[in-house]
Amino acid sequence: MGRWEPGARERLVMAAVDLFTEQGYDATTVAQIAERAGVTKSTFFRHFPDKRELLVAGQETLSRLLVEGIAEAPGDATPLDAVAAGLERASTAMGPATRELAPRLRAAVAASAELQERDALKIVSLAAAMTAALVARGVPDPAAALASEMGVLAFKRGYAEWSEGDRDADDELAGHIRVALNELRTASASLG
Amino acid sequence: MGRWEPGARERLVMAAVDLFTEQGYDATTVAQIAERAGVTKSTFFRHFPDKRELLVAGQETLSRLLVEGIAEAPGDATPLDAVAAGLERASTAMGPATRELAPRLRAAVAASAELQERDALKIVSLAAAMTAALVARGVPDPAAALASEMGVLAFKRGYAEWSEGDRDADDELAGHIRVALNELRTASASLG
Numbered sequence: 001m002g003r004w005e006p007g008a009r010e011r012l013v014m015a016a017v018d019l020f021t022e023q024g025y026d027a028t029t030v031a032q033i034a035e036r037a038g039v040t041k042s043t044f045f046r047h048f049p050d051k052r053e054l055l056v057a058g059q060e061t062l063s064r065l066l067v068e069g070i071a072e073a074p075g076d077a078t079p080l081d082a083v084a085a086g087l088e089r090a091s092t093a094m095g096p097a098t099r100e101l102a103p104r105l106r107a108a109v110a111a112s113a114e115l116q117e118r119d120a121l122k123i124v125s126l127a128a129a130m131t132a133a134l135v136a137r138g139v140p141d142p143a144a145a146l147a148s149e150m151g152v153l154a155f156k157r158g159y160a161e162w163s164e165g166d167r168d169a170d171d172e173l174a175g176h177i178r179v180a181l182n183e184l185r186t187a188s189a190s191l192g
Numbered sequence: 193m194g195r196w197e198p199g200a201r202e203r204l205v206m207a208a209v210d211l212f213t214e215q216g217y218d219a220t221t222v223a224q225i226a227e228r229a230g231v232t233k234s235t236f237f238r239h240f241p242d243k244r245e246l247l248v249a250g251q252e253t254l255s256r257l258l259v260e261g262i263a264e265a266p267g268d269a270t271p272l273d274a275v276a277a278g279l280e281r282a283s284t285a286m287g288p289a290t291r292e293l294a295p296r297l298r299a300a301v302a303a304s305a306e307l308q309e310r311d312a313l314k315i316v317s318l319a320a321a322m323t324a325a326l327v328a329r330g331v332p333d334p335a336a337a338l339a340s341e342m343g344v345l346a347f348k349r350g351y352a353e354w355s356e357g358d359r360d361a362d363d364e365l366a367g368h369i370r371v372a373l374n375e376l377r378t379a380s381a382s383l384g
Contacts (some may be wrong), residue, residue, distance in 0.1 A: 013284040017232060026308055069353045076384060077384075078384020079382070079383045080383045080384050081384055086196065099323065114309075116314045117306075117309035117310055118309055118314055119310045120309065120312035120313040120315070120316045121308055121312040121313075122313070123312070123316070140379075142345075142349070142372075142375045142376055142378075142379040143379040143382050145345055145349075146341075146342065146345060146376055146379050146380060146383065147383050149338075149341040149342075149345060150338065150341075150383070153334075153337055153341060157337075159336070180334075182209055183334045184334055184338055185383075186334075187332075187335040187338050188338055188380050188383070190271070190335050190379070191270060191271045191272045191335060191338065191339050191342070191377075192269075192270020192272050192273055
């Protein structure tokens with residue numbers, strides 16, 4: 001199987017993440033990102049309105065897919081089954097580009113307090129979006145919040161397993177997340 | 193019962209939070225905070241090394257108390273009982289000064305993306321500290337992470353109930369958190 005080749009959008013994201021790691025988010029310009037990615041500035045602006053948007057674009061897609069998956073789960077799905085449907089939907093958007101990017105993104109976040117704070121807020125926003133989608137299905141509030149936190153934990157754990165594994169393997173993110181969510185279901189019965 | 197009167201430290205925190213709301217975190221100086229609080233700059237520096245520390249000091253205390261409470265719970269306590277002991281310990285440090293500050297802090301955070309990001313990271317750090325304390329007690333990893341998230345949810349929900357309630361009432365934070373944790377225990381059985 002041939003190695004995955006990134007397009008301009010993916011190259012821009014990788015170049016940006018590498019530059020954020022090397023010299024910080026604030027010190028990195030759009031011109032530098034475009035140059036590192038081997039594209040023109042106008043190509044950058046065809047893909048992203050600005051540097052910040054480049055960072056949040058992926059998050060908005062993820063949030064939208066999670067919410068869609070939860071909303072479209074069968075009417076008789078339990079809260080955790082609806083969360084599982086959201087995670088399944090979101091996983092489909094995270095293929096080789098995401099896996100290639102993951103170690104660079106980890107390095108950039110580890111190097112920057114600003115990106116750690118942004119990353120934390122991103123996770124809080126995902127949990128809030130999932131909770132709202134569950135409440136819209138009629139799940140009562142404390143259960144909706146708890147099911148969402150379990151979904152976030154399953155996502156983080158499955159994503160870590162997958163993105164730290166062999167990048168040329170063909171295992172999919174969705175499978176790792178399913179395993180993680182099942183482990184959490186089992187664990188929840190042991191909390192006392 | 194007489195209304196609670198803040199000391200210099202509490203007045204400094206309140207002045208800082210109000211100024212952050214009015215003019216932003218970056219634009220606020222130590223001199224302005226001291227002036228608003230009616231103390232000298234050297235009084236500020238007796239309490240806090242700098243402006244940022246003023247924001248994180250409360251968090252470090254909270255984290256330390258949560259961890260101590262979990263570590264000192266009886267050896268046969270279930271994971272959630274250990275979390276409850278941590279929450280109980282942390283609540284004792286949050287009296288009238290915290291309650292007086294809560295609506296101002298909420299306004300400051302609502303007004304500032306920077307403080308929202310910092311607040312989110314604070315919550316992630318609390319969950320990580322609780323997870324580590326549970327793992328140190330021998331709780332296996334997915335259960336420890338889940339029990340910690342339930343603790344964080346219980347804290348947030350109990351704190352919101354308490355801090356949005358009547359500030360002159362004598363109900364205690366600990367009671368609200370106990371109710372919230374019990375609701376989450378019940379909810380966890382309904383997630384499917």
